[in-house]
Amino acid sequence: MTTLTQAVRSSSTTGEKPARAKRVRLESRRALPAFYWMVWPAVIAFAAFHTVPVLVGIFFSFTNYAGYGEWNFVGFSNYLNLFKDDRVLAAYGFSFLFAIVATILTNVLSLAIALGLNAKIRARNFWRGVYFVPYVLAILVIGYVFQFFFSNSLPKILSGIPLFADNILTNPDWAWTAIVALAVWQACAFAIIIYLSGLQTIPAELYEAASLDGAKPWRQFTSITFPLISAFFTINVVLSLKGFLQVFDPIVALTNGGPGTSTESVTLLIFRGGFSGGEFAYQTANAVIFFVVITIVSLFQFRVLQRREADF
Structure with a gap:
């Protein structure tokens, strides 16, 4: 009787492990969209208010732009x-x-x-x-x-x-x-x-x-x-x-x-x-x-x- 009980418990435990792993995978897949929804707004804001202005500034550093009006490329003369x-x-x-x-x-x-x-x-x-x-x-x-x-x-x-x-x-x-x-x-x-x-x-x-x-x-x-x-x-x-x-x-x-x-x-x-x-x-x-x-x-x-x- 004891051996039969242990066998039942062992089989139930063995069956629980794949089910638990499957639940973990499903939960991780559900968490990925939430992760991206939290990260992407920060990435977009950082790019819009930091990366893009920096790149634009580097571009204008090779011009004679005065902050208004027309401009032309002058190469490395500013530097x-x-x-x-x-x-x-x-x-x-x-x-x-x-x-x-x-x-x-x-x-x-x-x-x-x-x-x-x-x-x-x-x-x-x-x-x-x-x-x-x-x-x-x-x-x-x-x-x-x-x-x-x-x-x-x-x-x-x-x-x-x-x-x-x-x-x-x-x-x-x-x-x-x-x-x-x-x-x-x-x-x-x-x-x-x-x-x-x-x-x-x-x-x-x-x-x-x-x-x-x-x-x-x-x-x-x-x-x-x-x-x-x-x-x-x-x-x-x-x-x-x-x-x-x-x-x-x-x-x-x-x-x-x-x-x-x-x-x-x-x-x-x-x-x-x-x-x-x-x-x-x-x-x-x-x-x-x-x-x-x-x-x-x-x-x-x-x-x-x-x-x-x-x-x-």
Whole structure:
């Protein structure tokens, strides 16, 4: 009787497996149309609002189109003229100087603050929220607040220092430092969150073992903390440099590219010349070159920084 029961159960189980596999196949076939209905609208929207405009822009970069009227093909003359344009070269120089300085300051300050917030301090979650506030604020609004601070409050507070006695935003040699201060103040908010995420992945046992071996805090940082968050450091550095190279809003809010063109970035030059200067095709070629430059810089950063990442 027992043998007969086991045989019946075995046959029923064997019969259930093909039926279950058939149901899975039918459900997967039903899910495919739903999958395509969800994906295709996003693909079409991305192509319509990103890919097609990019291709159209690349096409017009080989013309003399001014943004209106007739146009003719001019070949690579726009690209060749960019390398002879002193204003374009100055904009690239300013953008790279600004991006390098701002990236270094952002990552140094963010990592230091993240280490402090990761320590056992009172109201740690409250301070994490406070430091993230700048990231959610509108940069133009904050920019105008900083503009009032640099042009009115700071000269009165530091009237005894020649550099700050006058409005620093009108100083062609130092106005860029005010833009760096604003950009770094806002960018630190996001970088701190990334570093905090990395610090929370480090096991506490490593620090305990290092302390027992007599390792000082700086030794623990260089041998444990930084190697184990190197992947997060790579992300922050790449995103920071890419974002700072495309700086636009802080400049518009503080100096609008002045005094003269001393704080004019590549993106601001493209906007001015392309939309209001009658240089649509010329600045489109500039935008294409700028895209290539940012891509090369980002890939180079990944290649160099990822070699130093620790496996954990």
